[in-house]
Amino acid sequence: MKIELKKFGNILNSRPAGKDAYSGFLSELSKVAESEVVEVNFAEVVSFAPSWGDEFLSPLLEKFGDRLKLTNTRNSSVVLTLKLLEKTNGCKFSNY
Amino acid sequence: MNKIELISIGEVAKMLGISIQTLRRWDESGQLIARKTEGGQRRYLKSDIQALADGKIFQLAHKWVSEKDLIQITSDVHCKDRSIFEGRLQRLNGAIVKGGVSNDLIPLIITATGEIGNNSFDHNLGKWPDVPGVFFDYNINEGVIVLADRGLGILSTLQRVRPELMHHVDALKVAFTEIVTGRAPEKRGNGLKYVKEIVKMGIISIKFQTGNAVLTMGAGDLNFEINLIDSLVKGTIVIINFKKNKK
Numbered sequence: 001m002k003i004e005l006k007k008f009g010n011i012l013n014s015r016p017a018g019k020d021a022y023s024g025f026l027s028e029l030s031k032v033a034e035s036e037v038v039e040v041n042f043a044e045v046v047s048f049a050p051s052w053g054d055e056f057l058s059p060l061l062e063k064f065g066d067r068l069k070l071t072n073t074r075n076s077s078v079v080l081t082l083k084l085l086e087k088t089n090g091c092k093f094s095n096y
Numbered sequence: 097m098n099k100i101e102l103i104s105i106g107e108v109a110k111m112l113g114i115s116i117q118t119l120r121r122w123d124e125s126g127q128l129i130a131r132k133t134e135g136g137q138r139r140y141l142k143s144d145i146q147a148l149a150d151g152k153i154f155q156l157a158h159k160w161v162s163e164k165d166l167i168q169i170t171s172d173v174h175c176k177d178r179s180i181f182e183g184r185l186q187r188l189n190g191a192i193v194k195g196g197v198s199n200d201l202i203p204l205i206i207t208a209t210g211e212i213g214n215n216s217f218d219h220n221l222g223k224w225p226d227v228p229g230v231f232f233d234y235n236i237n238e239g240v241i242v243l244a245d246r247g248l249g250i251l252s253t254l255q256r257v258r259p260e261l262m263h264h265v266d267a268l269k270v271a272f273t274e275i276v277t278g279r280a281p282e283k284r285g286n287g288l289k290y291v292k293e294i295v296k297m298g299i300i301s302i303k304f305q306t307g308n309a310v311l312t313m314g315a316g317d318l319n320f321e322i323n324l325i326d327s328l329v330k331g332t333i334v335i336i337n338f339k340k341n342k343k
Contacts (some may be wrong), residue, residue, distance in 0.1 A: 011185055013210035014178065015218060047206040050290050052212055077203035079130060084290050088275050 001032050002023030006044040013047060029063070038064050043072040045063055050081045050088075066094055102139040105130065113156060113173035127190065157231045157244040157313075159166050161193040166227055166246075175310050177231040178217045185210050188241070195236035198341045203296045205241075205338050211287030212243050219313050239338045244253035247331035250306040252302060263320050264307030270331075272320060273310060292320070298342055306332045312318045315339075 005012065008021045032038060038060065042048065061068050070093055073079065082093055109116045122128040123138060128148075130138035175181035175303045189206050199315070216230045224247055232245040247253075251267035257276055261267050261335055268278065288304075295302050298316035305311075308328045313320035315337075 011182070011189060011206060011210065013182065013185065013207070014214040017182075018176070047203050047210060049207045049210050049214070049287070051211060051218075051287055060111065076200055076204050077207040080293055081207070081289065084286060084293070088286050 001028070001036060002039045002041060004041050004043070005048075006041075010046040012045060012052040012056075012068050013049045015055050018034045019050035021052075022056045022059055029060075032064070035067070037067050037069050039069045039071055041071045042046060042075060042078050044057070045075055045078065048075065048078045050084045053081045053085055057093075058085060058091075061089075061093065062089055068093070070094075101142040102147065103142045105138045105140070107142075108140050108145050109170060110172065111145050113150065113170050113219050115168035115170060118168050119331070124223065142334060152334075153233045153235060153242045157233070157242045157333055158329070160231055161244045161246055161331055162327060162335050164207045164321060169231060173231055173233040174229055175213070175232050178214070181213050181232060182228055188234055191234070191236050193343070196340055197236070197338070201299050201338065201340075201342060203254065204299045205299070205336070208291045209241055209243065211290055212336075215287050216245040216247055216332065219250075219253040220245065220331075223248055239340065241336040241338070243336075244329075244333040245331040249329075249331050264309035266322060268304070268306055268309045268311050268322055286315060296321075299338065301337045303335045304332065305334075306330070 003025070008017075012021075014020070029038075040057065040060065061085070074080065088094055105116050105119050109119055112119075119128065119130075119138070123130045124294065130140055133139055156169070156173075160167055175184055181340075185206065188201070188209060192202055192205060193234060213230050213232060220228070227246050229245070231242065234241040249264070249267075250271050251261060251264050254267045254270060254276070255261055258267075258270060272292050273289070275286055275289070290303065292313065294300055295313045295315060300315065301315040301317075303310065303312050304324075306329070308324055308326070309322055310325055311320050311322045
C-alpha cells in the first residue's frame with residue numbers, strides 16, 4: 001500500500017489534523033495483507049510537524065514495524081521530525 | 097520632493113491590525129494622534145503608519161496579551177480558531193516563498209510557527225480565560241513572525257502533568273528541555289523541543305515569554321537563557337526572527 005501524504009495537504013501540522021488523517025485511513029489499513037509493505041511518500045510536503053507525525057506515523061510504525069517504508073524524506077522538516085519522533089518514542093524508522 | 101500621502105482611519109486599522117475604535121481611543125488619549133480634515137475626519141501620514149506597522153507587530157501583540165482590559169484587534173491578525181490559523185499559516189508559506197527566503201529554510205520556519213501556534217490551541221482547548229485564539233502576524237522583509245495568546249500560559253498547562261512546578265521560569269525550562277509524557281488519553285506535544293533544535297541549526301532565533309519569564313535563544317546558539325522580568329503577560333508571546341539565507 002502506498003500512502004501519498006500530499007493528499008492530506010502540503011502543511012501537515014497539529015495533533016487533531018494528524019489524528020483525523022489516521023482515523024480516516026483506518027479502513028484502508030485494515031486491507032493491508034500480512035506481509036505487505038506500507039509506503040508513506042512525503043513528496044510535495046512543505047511542512048511536516050512532530051505533532052501531526054506523532055498522531056499519524058507513530059501508530060503506523062507500531063502497527064507495521066519494519067514493513068513501514070518512508071520515501072522522499074529529504075525535506076528538512078521531515079528529517080528533523082523523524083529524528084524527534086524516534087527520540088520521544090524510542091523507536092527507529094527504517095528505509096528513509 | 098516626497099509626496100505626502102494621507103490615509104483614512106479605516107486604512108490605518110487594516111495596516112496595524114487593530115480596530116477603528118481602538119484608534120479613536122488612541123487619538124483621544126494622545127497615543128497616536130490623527131490630523132483632522134475640515135470636516136473633522138481623521139487622517140494619518142501613510143509613511144508614519146507604515147513605519148509603525150513594520151516595527152510594531154511585537155508591541156501590538158504584547159499590548160494584547162499584557163493588558164487586563166482586552167484591546168480589540170482585527171481578524172487580519174486574530175486567528176479565533178485553529179482553522180483560521182491553518183489558513184494564515186498557508187498564507188505565511190506563500191509570502192515567505194514570494195519574499196525570496198531560501199528554499200531549504202522555509203519548511204523549518206513554517207513548521208516552527210505551526211508548532212507554536214498549535215500549542216496554544218492544544219493546551220487551551222475549552223479553557224480560554226477570556227478570548228480564544230492566537231495573535232499571528234509577520235513581516236517577511238524584516239524577517240519577523242509574532243504569535244501570542246491570552247491563554248493559561250505554560251505553567252498552568254504543565255501543572256496538569258507536573259503539579260510540583262511553581263514558577264513560570266521552571267515551567268518554561270521544562271517545556272523547552274524535557275520530554276513530557278501526559279496521562280492518557282492526553283498526548284503531550286514536544287513541539288518546543290523541536291523549535292529549539294531549529295534555533296540550534298541557526299535557522300531562526302526566538303524570544304518566548306510566558307507569565308513573567310522570558311526565554312531567549314539566538315540563531316545557532318546551543319543553549320537558551322531564561323530571565324525574570326517585571327511585566328507579566330497572560331498566556332504566551334513569541335517572536336521568531338529569521339534571515340532569508342542562512343549565511
